[in-house]
Amino acid sequence: MPADQRDDPLRADPDALLALAEKDRRGKLTIFLGAAPGVGKTYSMLSRAQRLKRDGADIVVGLVETHGRDETSSLLDGLEVLARLRMPYHGRTLEEFDLDAALARHPQVLIVDELAHSNPDGLRHPKRFQDIEELLAAGIDVWTALNIQHLESLSDLVAQITGVTVRERVPDIVLKRADEVLLVDLSPAELISRLNEGKIYLPENARHAVERFFRLGNLTALRELALRRAADRVDDQMVDYLRQNAIEGPWATGERLLVCIGPDALSEKVIRVASRLAAGLNAPWTVASIARADRETIDENSLRRIDDLFRLAARLGAETKHVAGNDFVAEILQLARREHATQIVIGAQKRAWFHHPLRSGLADALTREASAIGLYLVMPDGRPQRPAPPVRLRPRFSTFAKSLGAAFLFVTPATALGVVIDRYTELPNISLVFLLAVLGAAAYAGFAAALLAALLSALTYNFFFIPPLYTFTIASPHEVFALCVFVAAAVLAGSLASRIRDQARSARRRAAAVQALYDFSRKLTGTANSDDVLWACVTQLHASIRRNVVLLMPRGTELEMVAAWPPDTELGVGELAAARWANEHKEAAGAGTGTLPTCGFQFRPLTSPHGSVGVCGYEFGQDGLDSGSERMLAAILDQAATAIDRARLTSESAKHAARQESERYREALLSSISHDLRTPLATITGAVTSLREYGERMPPESRDDLLQSIEEEGARLSRFVANLLDMTRIATGTLVASRDWVDVADVIRTSVARARRYFPAQPFSTSVGPDLPVIRGDAILLGQVLFNLLDNAAKYGAGEAVDVDAQQNGREVTISVTDRGRGIPTEDLDRIFEKFYRRSNSDGRAPGTGLGLSIARGFVEAMGGHIHAESPAANRLGTRIVMRFPAGDAAARKEER
Known part of the structure; x- marks a missing residue:
């Protein structure tokens, strides 16, 4: 615009x-x-x-x-x-x-x-x-x-x-x-x-x-x-x-709110206050949750809490967004600039009396960094509260046991290696061996293992390598300083190694998800059949969200389950009602929604730019899907809807192409029939009219010429109708060729004689090999094929001689008809056997109906033979039509006789 x-x-x-x-x-x-x-x-x-x-x-x-x-x-x-x-x-x-x-x-x-x-x-x-x-x-x-x-x-x-x-x-x-x-x-x-x-x-x-x-x-x-x-x-x-009505007046102020929330108890109040603030300002607002990008796993309770808060925000009219990043302040400001927010709304906990003076919160950091953006702080009710941590900080016993085991696993060999080194040589920096153990524990089991490994390394290093040996006493002050520096370096290195490990695992997990979506996209791209697309979708969804999945497609006025994984998944009456609702209203229905929430499946419409193409349902379970599975589900459903719509459009395009081709054939047939019927009928009508009006006054030679014209045009109409009937028999599959013994030489002589009667000015020559074997076939059909080939050769041969040749080549009998016309371009050699295809002759006209060679191919194949065209035939001119038939066995022929 x-x-x-x-x-x-x-x-x-x-x-x-x-x-x-x-x-x-x-x-x-x-x-x-x-x-x-x-x-x-x-x-x-x-x-x-x-x-x-x-x-x-x-x-x-x-x-x-x-x-x-x-x-x-x-x-x-x-x-x-x-x-x-x-x-x-x-x-x-x-x-x-x-x-x-x-x-x-x-x-x-x-x-x-x-x-x-x-x-x-x-x-x-x-x-x-x-x-x-x-x-x-x-x-x-x-x-x-x-x-x-x-x-x-x-x-x-x-x-x-x-x-x-x-x-x-x-x-x-x-x-x-x-x-x-x-x-x-x-x-x-x-x-x-x-x-x-x-x-x-x-x-x-x-x-x-x-x-x-x-x-x-x-x-x-x-x-x-x-x-x-x-x-x-x-x-x-x-x-x-x-x-x-395009009237200038009190337009909205253009305010836009960005609301930042977490899984803490204050976030619900933040959303409600932001909703009232947005209503008062008449402003759109966005609710965003920011998670650490390097965090491998997030507490399920926190994810569920965020999902509940997002649903509340959506009910109040807000947009919702998930954002991943390590620098929360930078991510919030970047999102605010991207969303054109004029105010940021966040929750701010009241500071307790023991608040650390050097430690600033998110509100303080945003106050320092934000410029030209207003900051709205929502305070909690009652006494100061410590914010609920977004991640569970107290590990379960199994996690602690794993971290302690990893610490011992790496510190024990480091201690043994240090003892061996200390026995054979004196090194002032033997503590570096324990630093490697801390790094290894961090890379293997995370920060908790690194912290335990650092403490265990400090104790071990003190016990085995700091005088007095084999005690936890430190005699020299510089050893105390060295030990403290070692512990600090070990904890810092372990923290960095743990963070790198978490980031690597997070990157691998995201890469695996992206790769899965990419593979799924490639699979859909290479699949044009709608059934293959549907089964690829349900198997990918089942593998991604680990739930039973069904796909339903509209069939007339009803929905039909067309794919499911596992395949024995069944839907009850309530599930089918929810699926119909989702398809009709283009919104989610079933478990976890406001429509028929008591059924066990949740159904979501598959929408494409051309409308709804189906419904996907998945088993909801106790708590629904987590945020990662939710995003994967949404991405797969979007791709599936596009692929199903593409498959449907491909099918419709093929049907449209078939209709166009049928329409082209129909137009060609009508054009050919109108032309090939009009010309002989006009000749016959003119001849009959002349005979009726002037017959007694015309000389006998003129009357004979008119009667001969009537006879020739009548025969031409008869051949044309016969060609149409033959083409109909081939197209409907009702053509049945007899399997008699056929003498090829007799058929060639009969066909050439017939062609000479119709084309007296056209020279024909024949060449039949000696002892030519018989073939299995239909003599009438073979004669019709030869006559059609001779008819084409006479039309396109430019008046030159037409050669008919029959020879035995191994176990085959080859019959060819060769003209000396302009020939056929290489790219059109296969097309000449299509219905209604016609080539222009030397004067630029396209004679005939375009059915002769198509009928010839149908007859030859019905008799078990093969036909093809070659051009140029000789001296870079002409066309040769070659037919090949299996040669008959003389002994078998004698036994039948």
Whole structure:
């Protein structure tokens, strides 16, 4: 896009127009937002529904909770109410919203109360807002109600204000995507008055509510949150309108947040605070987790914690990124510049009184290094906490035993070598032998082994080589200094060696993953068959994530399991329903998602630039996949979708090419038929017309010429029709050649005589070898082949003689027809046997139908022979068509007689 168009303030924002077009294809979501229960959200919703019903709109109540309020229940009169879905749950019967009944009814407007409600197990979605999302995708307008404390980003703030933890939450993105947000407001004093009058809860429940939640300060704070969020939504709608209509106005400030998190307990608060900050600034935001690149393994609990935090961030509307690096400050600043972030949000622990003055934290380092980027620090609640380490620092006993064993394994031979060296010679730097042991332990088992090896080497060196010997006493001060320097050097060298080892292993692991993806990509590149692609995908996925894997492809209106590994993997009814959902809605479904989470598999759509090409499912297990397996799965699925789409396009291209070739044959056949039928028919029609009008007045010679023309053109039409019939018999496979003994010489004489009658001006010569053996074949078909070859030779031979030769060559009989025309280019020698292929003769025209040589090849092969063309034939001119047949056995012929 040119810069002048991109920066034109009078040009509508393309993203805004695309978002508007997307909304036009979906239903409209209207949310009645309130600060607390009892403000009148359901009452306002039903009052509006009654007005719309009087105007003739198709409006249906899917589910409404009246909570026993008579004035609210009275508003249901005259409205169509869907029957609730009754289902057993822990010994009692629940009445829930019937999503399938609502989809089948498909009204213009549907009322579904309690947006934050959680569905019981067994329903398609665990949350009601997911039911509403499916209704909107089906094109149904939905009205619903929501209290401000149920927003995901405000749950911690609400808990801090009211002291009540809200468990039913709705992602902020649901409110952000709503087409209309109507604020239902009521002053806190009036709300408490309604509560005391029993208009919200029963008297006993109302008393508890006033004591805990419905306090004046709580309601005032919740009302402020609701008003602020409604104002933010109005501002978003204004900005959208300005962008869609290319109007200069209060555009967004262009802020962008980068949020850095880790597996510590503070990160959840960091994400929620960043979400509120982004909503207030109307800014996009990215959540990033940075891990050490040289770390070989990361604690599974930390990985699971990061995954949970990323899911929370995604629900709140953020993008998520994994970053690997050793210098956290440099990586954060580089990511901030790449993402064009204007503010960085991080968590900062409160410093304890014993904080080391020379040791700075991440916040201090970013404060020194960041320039032109704002830094927002989120502090923890309560007393100072030590951050949870991202990696388990206390090794298990088995790891400690391995490190101790490695230390002894390397220090013991180093000690023995030092003793031997000390016995035969005196070296002042014998401690270098132990330094090698420390390096070897570090390279073999890591930093813990290096540390233990350094301590063990210090003790051993002191015991065997520092006077007084065989004690742990050090007599000389310089020996103490030397020992300390040795221990420091050993620990430093071991640390460096351990880090190099970890980096090497990490690089090998990444190289192995890249190599696996590269090999998989090469395998897919060399595979054009869709079945081979599918089986390559499931085997690669099974080997990468160590889970059962299935691939399903659409077959008509249903999904069919086309590949699975292990091959005996089966899917139940719930799994198939989740797979269909993933394919239809192009989003993940099944275990670990919000759609049918009770089934054992998670299904993900395989999407390509041309749409969904299938669904991949994998066994979810207890905790799903770790981050490494997740990235490998995503990479393989992307490649698989591209390969499957390519295989499909290749198949469609082959079918298209076949249709084009068929169309070319059809056009050539119609063109040939129209020309070759029109010419003889015109001659016959003209001759008959002349005979009828002038026959009695014409001389006898003229009448004989016209009758001869009729006879010749009739024979020409007969040959043409016979060629078409012969070609049809060859193409349909109904041609059956007899296997009689054929005298080749007799067939040649008959065919040449026939050709001379048709081409009296064309000279023909024959040469038949002596004692030419008979062949097995069909004399009629062989005669037809020879006549077609003589016909072609006469057309393209430029009036020169045509030679027919038959000889015996070993166990074969060779028959050839040679003309002396212009010949055939080498690249066209095989094409002349194709249907409808014709060469131009000396005058530039292409005579004939292009069927003669194709029919000849079909007849010859039906008789068990072979035919080919040679050009030039003689003196750099002409064409020779050669046929070879197995020679017959005279003894066998006599026995048959």
